[in-house]
Amino acid sequence: MTLPRGASRVRAAFAGADAAGRTALIAYLVAGHPDDQTSLAAATAALDGGADVLEIGIPFSDPVADGPVIAAAGQAAVAAGGGLASAGRLIAALRAAGRKEPLLAMGYMNPLVAQGARTALDDLASAGADALIIPDLPAGEDTQLERLVAHAGLGICFLVSPNTLPPRVERAIRASTAFLYVVPLFGVTGARDQVATTALPFLRRIRTVTDGRVPVAVGFGVSRPEHVRELGAAADGVIVGSAVVAALEEGGPARVRDLVALLANATSRPRRAPDRRRRSLGAHERQSRQRP
């Protein structure tokens, strides 16, 4: 089974970072927050600052997986008329400006299915999105939607958390076409002071089980270079969300760029000893090993 086009592009970005001796840096912003223009400027700034991949949050009225910063930003964007359409517009604007980096749409189920999933997915794909992250869609809950996502040429990222049992971890690995999103803590999005002590062992365990089949990215709580360094050593990518949104609120696109640049500096990692079991990232053939 071949990978959806968007998934391949995402994986290529991970492969590129890896080849350059870095862990990939993924930045997250809420579409249309505080307004369409600033949002575009902030997204551009994040990419200029060195983000390898950008996640664009689809604003939703009831963001149950999000902590105060992102939830408030999302709800403000909804109040300003934002939603799936505004996320699509942001993605299209970035493409129109010539950005080639992978762009993911991250959003809850309801705005995606409200007007028909197939149309929503096609619209996102034609706007230039590469993949999707749906925090309230557990792998296997809606296999028809997973099929529609792939059919639209989009990749998808499923989440695993510390209490996800091995069979479900396996399921998430097989179903994730773009990358596997590891949440190493119990909780919602939001910057934390330090990486939880259990986070690294958990991340390493997941990485081992994944065995190179799909890139592994870690997120929720990352805000400082130390976090990036610590977690980045054990992952293929690090995701920064609330910290970027907060930076935008505090100092506009310029502050976003600075923060991202700071974090990007922390992404280089020491060369790892070659592991003969590890396969290189971005190898599509791996997918043919998966059950359809």
Place this chain on the structure above:
Amino acid sequence: MKALDELVAAARVRARRDARVTPLSEVRRQVSTMAPAPRFEAALRYAPRLAVIAEVKRSSPSSGRYAAVAEGPEAAVAIVRAYAAAGATAVSILTEPTRFGGSDVDLEHSARIGAPALRKDFTVEPYQVWQARVLGAGAVLVIVRTLSDAALRALIDAAAAAGIDALVEVHDAADLERALAADATLVGVNARNLDTFAVDREASLRLLASARASGATLVAESGMSTSQDLADAADAGAHAVLIGTALLDSASPGDRLRALVAGAPERPCPTIPEHPRRVLVKTCGLRDAVGVQAAIRADADLAGFVMSAASPRAVTAAEARELASGLRTVEPVLVFRRPSATDVDAAVRTSGIDGIQLAGFEAPPPWLAGRAALDTVIGVVHRPSTVRDAVLAAEAWYSAGATHVLIEGAAIADGGGSGGTAPTNVVRGVNRILPAGIAGGLDATNVAAVVRDVRPAFVDAASGLERHGVSDPRRIGAFVRSARMDPAGADRVNARGRFGAFGGRYVPETLIQPLNELEAAWRVARRAPDYLADLRRLQRDFIGRPTPLFEVPGIAVGEAIPTGVRIFLKREDLAHTGAHKINNAVGQALLAVRMGKTRIVAETGAGQHGVATAAACALLGVKCVVFMGTTDIARQVPNVRRMHLLGAEVHPVATGNGTLRDALNEALRDWVTNVETTAYVLGSAAGPHPYPDMVAELQSVIGRESRTQLLRETGRLPDVAVASVGGGSNAIGLFRPFLDARTRLVGVEAGGRGDGLGDNAASLGLGTPGILHGAFTMLTQTVAGQVVEPHSISAGLDYPGVGPQLAALAASGRLEVTRASDSDAVEALHRMTRHAGILPALESSHALVAAARLATELSAGAIVVVNLSGRGDKDLDIVAGVEDSP
């Protein structure tokens, strides 16, 4: 043949491509959760005038582009709307894109308007038939010329299995013969030759005339544009005409159609009764008090007493009188086999039963016409070989005065009632056209599948209700319950946590394992003697169950309640803490303790669930944290105080609008963060699986007690059960134990201050499907999928979603949905307080409003039960505030 071949090939490619995205298994699964498709053929066959099927297409190979239909589904929808308003009996929607400019989306949107829709395409694979069904069509076009006999049969079978009609199109006598041999019931005679595009009206009229005798429903297609054309078609025997070009070529297709419809000739057609909303159940061959009692307890629709002496189940007319005397609302029927008029008259007179069933006749006996005074006449059609034959036979019975028709597997010569095979294929096809019951070897083990597959008007069993030759109450009860199982699955949760299409588990991954653990713990606990003993003890001694069932005078409910209509209140307001919420809180708290959790979080709107949970936690010694929106805190101060006194921490939630849904969001976030130590006690029948099912089961104590109490008090089950619906826990608690009875279930939502978005909380009545708080359900939301803050004067109904089981029951028609406004609810509160000395909560008052409304349509002896879900002390300030305001 070339153009047609190309179209067929292209259609096949399209179907195969679609099947790769949405496999047939997925299409069939979606169909299994849908309500029955509109009856296309029946609408044509039983129209009092020649029916017009109005077509929408953007172009055709013969006529080119039609300017009247712009691109985009909205254009198609606009035309269909105009057609429906202009009197079209049905519509035909082209979904073929290459030469006709059609699309599946046109059909999907147009089908929602309400006129039965035909999917006009080049159907060659069963997948396309199922696809038509999922898009909302009532019929699919099947062109004989493009198919082998085997393929034709396969497509007709697929249509039957998918629950839609097949319009089988013929052009010449050879086509017609093949169509009839394949047991087509709906035949379209196309005057246009699909190879040459030439139209030969005369030939088509001759072909129509030759098809009359077959009994098929006939449609004339192509080339008609004038009233004369319609008249000619009607004279030749057509039931309907399909018109496209003549309408789409005109400046206003709707007006053109109106003119044609006005000139459509009248045609004689038999008067066919409506299909019952739900399958009726007849328990036949009863001969003792045990069987009759069982039929009453199970709330069967009809009970049969066999009169024909040859049968082992025969009783005398006098015995039947005796047995039927206690039946109340179960309709008694005397079952005969080829009786004379005198036999029937004598039996009816002696037994006092005015319902009869007539088996053993090839055609209705002439003397039946003189017995119009009989309430029920069931005509039996014996082992018909084709659907067409069965339909003709059934029509003959209905024309002769029958009220029901039963299709039996037994041949005329054999006695019925002894098992034998039910003619499922034929009955399935018949019920697409007119209502017919089915009998033959049915029992509790097979009837649910037959109902789901065949959708009969009623089911009948005799030997299947017996054990060792006598009536078995268990089998009778099981038969009735199984027959009434909702075909779409709305009455029980399936292995995937769904009720029909609704429910599921749309939650962050972190909650999956806790939900799995909760589900596993619940599955064990609900059957565990120790858990149940603890629960029952607390229900009895802590909550104060059973709560009373109290009959109130009509005036306490409404001004114009007809005399003799009895209204009972189920007094959940008398439960500890003053509302039904305690039933669920105690059950879940007990389970949490059993699971070893030391901390409980809960959300609350009105505060009742918060108070109930705090009380249960205080008793069980568990830490309790309640999330409550700041807006709700301000309007339900007494409850907040109570929670504090009970030792709970109340966390105000100021995000969003500070109401129930924000509290729920915050509670979920807390649970996600503290998942190892904490249990989430969800307060309503909403949320991710297993909550809706678990809460429903815990609240079902309401309905179970009501059922027992009503039987004791009145000797029978209620006609109507009414409850207010916010999240749905009090409603599903009352309704669940009545799902398999004949009781009408009425859910009353908060109508707030109007029907505008955000003015009410009517998610079922005015909302649309969506996903919130872990479940696929009905929501008050914008078109773009943003949830809209609802409004209600009652905090407990102020939720933008609704429990998924209620959404499923509403979708399948088992639940009737209505709403009551803020002001009506306040008025009902005053009325009940002043005339019965009972102060209901504003939430419960909504149910009282609806009870008053529907009681006016009931007659003396009718029994209504209303869930008085809570007491209104907490609402005193609000009610006073309403009075003080201008």
